[in-house]
Amino acid sequence: MDTTLNRSHDHPLYQYDKPAYREEEIRSLRGDDLRVAIAEALEEDIVFGRLLPKERLIEEDLSARFGVKRYVLRQALEELEWLGLVQRVRNRGSVVRLYSVKEVEDINAVREVVEAEAARQLKLPFAPEDIAALEKIQEYHSAASERGDLRAIFRSNIAFHKSLFSHCPNKALVEVIDLLARKSHAYRSIFTNKAEYLRWVIDSHWAIIDAVRSSDRERLVLLCRSHLAPAKNHYIEMYSTPNDPSALRTSQS
Amino acid sequence: MDTTLNRSHDHPLYQYDKPAYREEEIRSLRGDDLRVAIAEALEEDIVFGRLLPKERLIEEDLSARFGVKRYVLRQALEELEWLGLVQRVRNRGSVVRLYSVKEVEDINAVREVVEAEAARQLKLPFAPEDIAALEKIQEYHSAASERGDLRAIFRSNIAFHKSLFSHCPNKALVEVIDLLARKSHAYRSIFTNKAEYLRWVIDSHWAIIDAVRSSDRERLVLLCRSHLAPAKNHYIEMYSTPNDPSALRTSQS
DNA sequence: CACAACAATTCTGCTAACAATCTTTTCGAC
DNA sequence: GTCGAAAAGATTGTTAGCAGAATTGTTGTG
Numbered sequence: 427m428d429t430t431l432n433r434s435h436d437h438p439l440y441q442y443d444k445p446a447y448r449e450e451e452i453r454s455l456r457g458d459d460l461r462v463a464i465a466e467a468l469e470e471d472i473v474f475g476r477l478l479p480k481e482r483l484i485e486e487d488l489s490a491r492f493g494v495k496r497y498v499l500r501q502a503l504e505e506l507e508w509l510g511l512v513q514r515v516r517n518r519g520s521v522v523r524l525y526s527v528k529e530v531e532d533i534n535a536v537r538e539v540v541e542a543e544a545a546r547q548l549k550l551p552f553a554p555e556d557i558a559a560l561e562k563i564q565e566y567h568s569a570a571s572e573r574g575d576l577r578a579i580f581r582s583n584i585a586f587h588k589s590l591f592s593h594c595p596n597k598a599l600v601e602v603i604d605l606l607a608r609k610s611h612a613y614r615s616i617f618t619n620k621a622e623y624l625r626w627v628i629d630s631h632w633a634i635i636d637a638v639r640s641s642d643r644e645r646l647v648l649l650c651r652s653h654l655a656p657a658k659n660h661y662i663e664m665y666s667t668p669n670d671p672s673a674l675r676t677s678q679s
Numbered sequence: 680m681d682t683t684l685n686r687s688h689d690h691p692l693y694q695y696d697k698p699a700y701r702e703e704e705i706r707s708l709r710g711d712d713l714r715v716a717i718a719e720a721l722e723e724d725i726v727f728g729r730l731l732p733k734e735r736l737i738e739e740d741l742s743a744r745f746g747v748k749r750y751v752l753r754q755a756l757e758e759l760e761w762l763g764l765v766q767r768v769r770n771r772g773s774v775v776r777l778y779s780v781k782e783v784e785d786i787n788a789v790r791e792v793v794e795a796e797a798a799r800q801l802k803l804p805f806a807p808e809d810i811a812a813l814e815k816i817q818e819y820h821s822a823a824s825e826r827g828d829l830r831a832i833f834r835s836n837i838a839f840h841k842s843l844f845s846h847c848p849n850k851a852l853v854e855v856i857d858l859l860a861r862k863s864h865a866y867r868s869i870f871t872n873k874a875e876y877l878r879w880v881i882d883s884h885w886a887i888i889d890a891v892r893s894s895d896r897e898r899l900v901l902l903c904r905s906h907l908a909p910a911k912n913h914y915i916e917m918y919s920t921p922n923d924p925s926a927l928r929t930s931q932s
Numbered sequence: 933c934a935c936a937a938c939a940a941t942t943c944t945g946c947t948a949a950c951a952a953t954c955t956t957t958t959c960g961a962c
Numbered sequence: 963g964t965c966g967a968a969a970a971g972a973t974t975g976t977t978a979g980c981a982g983a984a985t986t987g988t989t990g991t992g
Contacts, residue, residue, distance in 0.1 A: 484972090495948090772944065
């Protein structure tokens, strides 16, 4: 169903209630699905801090880990480079990409603009079943937050936004939103999953559902625009050095 | 200098006064430069209608044409797929991507939003030498338009926008603009190069320079927002069928 | 003649080995 | 001991060939 921009981001593996990858499951896939699955597995490693910024990604090691050929793993790394999660330097390899504070703020600023625009274009009113779908995802998200299930939180959060913006008639706009959301995973890291932040996200999602229910577009636009504000404040400056490919010279971890 | 989003779009090959590619020149390149050069050569073929929508791109033929290995050509095709200029289907190959009228309108709508936002964030006033740089590019663009040099028109038009938005402090925003601009090359095709349209572009560029010179931000934002409007009207509906991968079943050209 | 099964062809996907490059270590001169 | 050059090691980049999928062409049967 990918009709406008680049490769599909709507892979079945992105279902919010899908369990973590297991090696045997990955090994049963082929072709594009395999590449996508590995890219997403690595993406989760980055999101949850199992792979840290500037950490090297050795093709041979990773292909051994996933039990795939290096060829496939290279493709996954290329995909992650396009998504901005990985930085590749010729003849030197790949590292988890590190964003400076300025870059994070820039990306978030663009996200605010395009998400507000999407809210402006959303087809209102929603059908009752569409509202119900949003509520169901959000209940799952809230529950995941209760029990501290970071992976479920992460995925159901994505699902919420996907479900909401799927009602935006401009697919090109939605794909820009998805692209930027995925880029933001590079600096989302586990540190932003503080209780205080999680509560804000939940409240904000329920407020969005409420605005949708009452077809209050003005409020919806404001909510979508301001939704990212605290994320930016939670960004840790612990890796606040500027990007530098020469970082590859020193190995780590 | 690519610091925020995906691969660099600011390749030296994109200089506006650079002559057309010649095979021997391409053959002298290596690595990333080679991939980028081939991708850009194919991009120009698409822009100028030498490659038409739905036309098949056979890896072996093209690699023979450019005198490179199939491996390199595959990389170029992958790049063009990310940019939305080419559509690839597993085990079937690549075709020049065809956008529906709706998709074109959607992309243009997003471009208007992000370019207006960039205008809003532009650092004003410009230094005199920055204004001079814009004027120089635009004089080149106008001259190219006079003599009907489509390639020079195309490239200097890109250079104008790059030069203008290089003063936007938000690099992530500029990269979204560049990405969408490059996508639009898929439907730019030679048909939009009508005298009437070319004149509009030139007038609009001089108006932008004028607004920059007087640091009139409000007018600048309006100009950037409305700058794409006629392009959309010029889009020919001659290929107005919806996208369909099964189009690969029937060969053409 | 229509149609289905099968065969041949075309083209892409993938593998494994090799080459090129960068990094680290070693060794010797000062 | 320090510096620099050269060798060794680690890692990525590239090549050629084969495997596999999709398409096209052909043949045989009703």
